[in-house]
């Protein structure tokens with residue numbers, strides 16, 4: 441059997457929550473090593489010193505540096521951009537042109553239509569020429585395109601939970617594509633690690649609030665992907681909430697059944713069949729509901745189903761971990777595919793329960 445070469449990985453945004461999670465995952469990867477880690481504020485520090493959890497693990501001796509595209513092209517086979525939207529698109533062209541595979545965590549390459557990006561992110565796009573080739577990296581749906589891609593747009597965390605939740609009932613023709621309401625709750629790490637009043641302990645603990653209404657930036661991304669699945673243009677309502685927990689997303693998705701008398705067992709059969717070969721999508725038996733703690737730190741997406749004949753609704757509950765499945769783990773799955781490895785290399789751990 442041919443020996444698998446070790447893939448050299450660069451990570452820009454090492455000090456953020458998504459970067460921290462990816463450093464954790466890379467330390468346990470059998471064939472990928474962190475060789476470059478970038479931050480402007482912490483440049484010069486040894487990673488094992490900055491992140492004590494990494495000491496004595498692979499990656500600990502990497503010294504944090506300021507991003508330099510030329511150095512990245514020399515040192516890396518794949519670069520993860522765990523930086524804010526608007527920053528990634530400045531870094532990507534030189535990397536792609538230099539032959540490095542890029543997985544971008546931000547929204548910069550998720551939206552196919554540059555005008556939609558500019559309207560919702562209120563930024564001029566600086567690399568629109570790369571938009572047509574960027575692949576939306578949801579591995580369950582787009583694995584073949586991801587394998588061939590030079591640039592993968594890693595999906596947003598809320599969109600991941602909502603698209604995976606809706607996929608099987610929509611594809612199975614069980615629900616109407618219009619009138620969908622996605623009501624989502626996220627832990628505070630979803631807002632990133634950059635300090636701000638809104639994420640202070642006293643502002644998050646012991647309270648519960650919605651935000652970003654009615655134009656949260658994930659809305660056009662969800663609509664773009666759900667429209668592609670439904671085969672028609674879909675408009676939906678998306679309401680995100682912040683809950684006092686560190687990590688995890690629970691999306692409660694209200695839909696209308698095409699046939700109001702459809703039973704939950706019928707929907708369950710369609711969903712179970714759709715996801716039977718997926719390593720990570722788990723459809724819960726009727727009567728069971730998902731919880732964030734059962735997917736913590738993992739790639740799992742747990743889906744619960746409730747059919748309500750009184751209202752003719754199918755309520756879908758979809759749960760993921762925002763940092764692993766919704767960011768770093770999904771990015772690693774995409775990089776695995778781009779580098780010719782099994783999609784779940786370094787990602788097979790189950791979730792810690794408490």
Ligand SMILES: NC(=O)c1ccc[n+]([C@@H]2O[C@H](COP(=O)([O-])OP(=O)(O)OC[C@H]3O[C@@H](n4cnc5c(N)ncnc54)[C@H](OP(=O)(O)O)[C@@H]3O)[C@@H](O)[C@H]2O)c1
Nearest residue numbers: 453455456457458479480481522523545546630632633767
């Ligand atoms: N948190 C989540 O749950 C989540 C989920 C899905 C996707 N994402 C996406 O992942 C990306 C990172 O999110 P995060 O939550 O990890 O953010 P974060 O905690 O705020 O970290 C951002 C990182 O990017 C670096 N950075 C910021 N501005 C930069 C610039 N102009 N040039 C170079 N580096 C810069 C920061 O380091 P320095 O300032 O020291 O350079 C830091 O390491 C974002 O695009 C976010 O939307 C996050």
